[in-house]
Amino acid sequence: MKIGSHVSNKGSEMLAGSVMEAGSYGSNCFMTYLGAPQNTFRKPLEDLKIGEMHELLKEHNIDIKDVVVHAPYIVNLAQPNDEKRRFAVEFLTKELKTCDAIGATLMVLHPGAHVGEGPEAGIKRIAAGINEMFENTKGSKVMILLETMAGKGTECGRSFEEIKAMMDLIEDKSRIGVCLDTCHIHDGGYDIVNDYENVINEFDRIIGLKHLKVLHLNDSKNLRGTHKDRHENFGFGQIGFETLMKFANDERFRDLPKILESPYVPKDKNTSYPPYKFEIEMIRANQFNPNLKEEIVEYFESNKN
Numbered sequence: 324m325k326i327g328s329h330v331s332n333k334g335s336e337m338l339a340g341s342v343m344e345a346g347s348y349g350s351n352c353f354m355t356y357l358g359a360p361q362n363t364f365r366k367p368l369e370d371l372k373i374g375e376m377h378e379l380l381k382e383h384n385i386d387i388k389d390v391v392v393h394a395p396y397i398v399n400l401a402q403p404n405d406e407k408r409r410f411a412v413e414f415l416t417k418e419l420k421t422c423d424a425i426g427a428t429l430m431v432l433h434p435g436a437h438v439g440e441g442p443e444a445g446i447k448r449i450a451a452g453i454n455e456m457f458e459n460t461k462g463s464k465v466m467i468l469l470e471t472m473a474g475k476g477t478e479c480g481r482s483f484e485e486i487k488a489m490m491d492l493i494e495d496k497s498r499i500g501v502c503l504d505t506c507h508i509h510d511g512g513y514d515i516v517n518d519y520e521n522v523i524n525e526f527d528r529i530i531g532l533k534h535l536k537v538l539h540l541n542d543s544k545n546l547r548g549t550h551k552d553r554h555e556n557f558g559f560g561q562i563g564f565e566t567l568m569k570f571a572n573d574e575r576f577r578d579l580p581k582i583l584e585s586p587y588v589p590k591d592k593n594t595s596y597p598p599y600k601f602e603i604e605m606i607r608a609n610q611f612n613p614n615l616k617e618e619i620v621e622y623f624e625s626n627k628n
Contacts (some may be wrong), residue, residue, distance in 0.1 A: 324571060325389055326540075327352040328583040328599035333359070337366065338425065339375035339462030342383060344360075346560040348600040352389035352578040352580035354431070354537075354561050360395045363414050364422070373425050387426045389580045391537055394418055394432045400452035401445035402481050407502055412415040414451045416459040425462050429580075431468045431502045433479040434489060450492030457495045458526055467537050472545055473510035473552035481511050481550070483529040490530070500534050504569060506541035506555075509562050512548040516566050523575075538581045539566055542604075556585045556616060557602040589621045596623040 325605045327350030330341045338355070358365045377626035378385060378558035415432070437445025453467055457484050469489055474481030480489070486501060503526070509515055513522045526532065542560030544553040558564030571581060583602055587595035601619050605612050611616070 324577070324581070324607065325352045325579065326350065326571070326581050326583075326603050327354070327389075328355060328585070328603070329354045329393070330387075332356055333539050334403070337370060337372045337376075339372040339379055342379035342385065345385065346379070346383035350383075350599070351385055352391070352582070353385070354391040354393055354580070354582045356393050356395060357418055357571055358395070358448060360393070361397060363395065363397070365417070368421065371421075371425065376425065378397050388428055390425075390427045390429075391580055391582060392418070392430045394426050394566055399435040400449045400450070401437045401440075403438065403440050403444070405460075408448065408452060412455050415452075415579070416456045419460045419463060419465050419467075422465045423460070423598075428464050429466055429472050429617055431537060433472065433493055433503075434469050434478075434486075436477040438477055440592075442477075442479055442485060445477070446485060446488050447492065449479060450489050454494050454608055457493075457498055463498070466498050466500050466536065468500045469497075470502040471504050471511070473504075473507040474512075474550040475552050483526055487530050500536040501530060502537040502539060502549050503535055504539035504541060505562060506539070506543040506560075507552060509543050509547055510552055510611075510623055511543050512550075514547060516547070516562060517556070519566060519569050523573075527626050535576070536579065538570055538576060538579050539584055540570055540581050540586050542567060546565075554584055554586055555589065556598055557583060557606065558611050559616070565574060568606070568609060572609070588616045590620045590624065596620060 330344040330353050332341045332355045341355040382540045400411050434449045469486050472478040472480040482485050515522050537559045542555040545551045585598050588598050589595040
């Protein structure tokens with residue numbers, strides 16, 4: 324099973340630090356940003372510690388093809404403002420070129436929000452932007468993976484049909500794929516808890532499973548169809564352990580990186596701890612631990628320096 328989590332990319336260690344963090348969780352894949360997700364500031368390539376990253380990937384037996392990059396949330400290809408869209412295309416083009424430089428071939432993208440212009444207009448703008456980005460990076464092997472969205476606000480990509488509509492407008496089909504987020508599709512209305520196989524079959528019929536390249540294995544704090552997108556720790560939410568493990572153990576998804584984006588576990592208002600090492604162990608054991616959150620806090624509190 325390919326299982327890992329979102330990891331940070333900050334401080335002096337940069338991408339080398341991302342691998343070290345992933346290794347400390349027992350991951351064999353991971354996802355990271357190329358800088359802070361809340362802004363578009365990026366360090367120069369020579370500061371990213373690409374060489375050290377590759378040495379550490381070997382040390383931790385992680386294949387570069389299982390390293391997933393996530394584009395920042397704040398760029399929006401679907402918006403009608405031409406200046407902001409132009410900036411988004413130029414910035415994401417640079418992100419693709421950085422992916423090429425580090426050897427990563429998968430970049431997950433939140434498609435964008437139409438901000439009142441309507442989904443059809445937003446979808447056309449998203450596809451046009453991606454086509455331009457691919458034109459700017461001809462010869463690149465980096466794929467853009469459209470993430471399935473919960474439908475919060477005016478998000479595009481809230482249904483399989485909307486994702487397919489974007490893909491149909493992409494000229495270079497070899498570089499477009501999908502990242503399925505379990506929390507998002509649950510919050511978007513798909514009944515994966517009671518109708519798992521039919522939902523997967525619907526995805527296959529509309530989009531095609533061959534286009535699915537990454538899974539975000541996230542539980543949800545919300546009831547199905549609430550369009551809120553609030554993640555819960557693995558097995559503790561409205562989706563639950565049993566359904567999430569169907570995704571984790573599904574042979575059709577065996578070779579896909581499965582990424583956890585669970586919230587940190589709070590000790591109090593000021594302190595919280597990363598759950599990923601413990602969630603990954605629980606997933607590999609295929610046994611839900613109802614005391615996991617308490618054990619995570621206890622572990623970190625007892626191992627303080």
